[in-house]
Amino acid sequence: MSEQLEQLLQTQDTVTPSERFGTRTMTRIRGVDGERSGLPFPWARFAIGAAGVAVAGGALAASSGNATGIAEMVLALVGTALAIRGSLWAVGGSY
């Protein structure tokens, strides 16, 4: 039986994809490629800006002795980031 089973297991056949398989797949691929090339979120610029705001906020808070200044700066930073992300999403960008 082992030989018979081996022979059956080694039977070779292939399934032929439907005619439009290649076209449909490439349509999806082009869609993926389009998403990729959307407007990217400017993380590098955002990081530089965030660092600048943090330094300025820290200096301001230290000079005024106002501890809530730092928290206000952080909130402003988060709000700005969300606004940028929202506007990119609205124009179809990716981030």
Place this chain on the structure above:
Amino acid sequence: MTELEDAQDVERTLAGDLDAYANIVDRWQGRLVTLAFRFCGDRAWAEDLAQTALVRAFRRLDQWQNKGSFSGWLITLATNVNRSALRAQRPRFETLHEADLAHGPLEPDAAQRDAARTVREAVARLPPRYRDVFVLFYFHECDIAATASTLGLPAGTVKARLARGRRILREELATRLGLEAP
């Protein structure tokens, strides 16, 4: 199908030439649909799985970067897609029209084709740990090393699973195919 052609088309695709990826789709569609069919047993589902594998490969193309063979990388990726799908849904077997199958030299008549189909269905019903090695080793013409590499298993484990799977199949098919009991 050569590794060189694949490597060149990957390079062109990464440079932004989507026509190069169409070449990859064209070269690999038959093998990937067949591989998926071996796992799921349904032609339409197999096409969906093969398409998912090709899209996922496109998204991750920059991760290959000539690390090992492209064929090994793509088959591993497609096998993972198929295995994930079958964790969520059971395989279903349909009878393919004759025109859908390109028969090889080992199927001289309808009776043997039916027997081969019965064996494939029995393989698809094996527990996943055995099914996966059978599909790759027998139906996808991988050797022990390639099967082990694709599944991320030691070669000894693949051999052991093949041996255990053969015993299960012999028990199941003895009556159905009129073969001698093990």
